[in-house]
Amino acid sequence: MWYNKCVDLLTVSVTARESAGEPYTLVEIAGEADVTNTDELRRLLDEEVSQQPHTLIIDLSGLRFMDSSALHALLRVNRSLDRQGGVLALVSPQTAVAKILRLTTADRLIPVFDSVAEAAAG
Amino acid sequence: MAREGKTAQRVPAAQEALTRQPVPRPDGDGPLPPSDDPMSYTYTTDLAAIRAVVHRYAIQAGLTEARAIDLTLAVSEVAANTIKHAKSPGSLKIWYDAKEIVCQIHDEGIITDPLAGRRQPSLDASGGHGLWIVNQVCDQVEIISDETGTTIRLYMNLPSAKA
Numbered sequence: 121m122w123y124n125k126c127v128d129l130l131t132v133s134v135t136a137r138e139s140a141g142e143p144y145t146l147v148e149i150a151g152e153a154d155v156t157n158t159d160e161l162r163r164l165l166d167e168e169v170s171q172q173p174h175t176l177i178i179d180l181s182g183l184r185f186m187d188s189s190a191l192h193a194l195l196r197v198n199r200s201l202d203r204q205g206g207v208l209a210l211v212s213p214q215t216a217v218a219k220i221l222r223l224t225t226a227d228r229l230i231p232v233f234d235s236v237a238e239a240a241a242g
Numbered sequence: 243m244a245r246e247g248k249t250a251q252r253v254p255a256a257q258e259a260l261t262r263q264p265v266p267r268p269d270g271d272g273p274l275p276p277s278d279d280p281m282s283y284t285y286t287t288d289l290a291a292i293r294a295v296v297h298r299y300a301i302q303a304g305l306t307e308a309r310a311i312d313l314t315l316a317v318s319e320v321a322a323n324t325i326k327h328a329k330s331p332g333s334l335k336i337w338y339d340a341k342e343i344v345c346q347i348h349d350e351g352i353i354t355d356p357l358a359g360r361r362q363p364s365l366d367a368s369g370g371h372g373l374w375i376v377n378q379v380c381d382q383v384e385i386i387s388d389e390t391g392t393t394i395r396l397y398m399n400l401p402s403a404k405a
Binding site: 129152154155156185187188189191192195199215216219220223224225226229 | 307308368372
């Protein structure tokens with residue numbers, strides 16, 4: 121499973137992976153996520169959530185910017201996964217993205233890791 | 243999602259803006275002069291371009307990278323509100339002097355809550371984080387809203403400025 125979707129400034133790639141025999145879904149978000157592409161981001165993330173992954177890892181290392189609309193999309197994924205017994209983890213936010221996660225305390229709700237390997241290991 | 247601004251005439255504000263230099267306030271103690279300043283940009287949905295302009299001027303004015311990122315985030319959040327709530331393009335003006343950099347955003351949206359952005363929304367809330375974030379990252383925020391529209395001024399003190 122692999123696809124790459126460009127939404128103006130935003131690129132979202134999804135891959136199915138395994139860590140120590142445990143499958144997880146890796147979503148890489150790159151570019152800039154704001155209100156002008158949140159609908160598309162939400163739709164793409166909803167598709168992955170609907171596959172009921174046990175672990176969904178979002179790699180933010182390529183994301184230069186995220187506003188509160190995009191943050192809401194991530195929080196929504198977190199709530200949905202939580203309800204269906206799954207886990208969301210975020211990886212490597214850049215400075216601007218780390219800032220909004222910290223300001224809103226979203227980083228206390230959703231675990232943030234330094235690498236995909238660490239996130240996959242839980 | 244409302245994207246009314248998209249139907250309005252698109253002004254390539256950012257490209258134009260990048261060729262201009264901001265004009266510092268001639269008298270540091272005088273009134274802030276947004277009106278005749280040529281640094282005025284109109285935006286519709288081109289938020290990435292607006293962010294690039296704000297970041298560039300913030301660095302040029304002397305903000306640190308971290309604070310430039312803060313101001314960029316704040317302007318982007320306010321401009322995002324224009325896209326969500328106003329039915330016409332917004333305008334952005336930037337000016338700075340030795341003490342501070344100011345970004346003024348105006349649109350035809352109306353904010354009725356006098357405490358908008360002053361209370362931290364729950365993480366479960368479906369909105370309301372934008373203006374709260376703006377208040378967290380900026381040194382001063384002024385919101386003037388009436389039936390004709392809303393003007394928001396975001397102030398950031400420059401590192402060399404004495405309090």
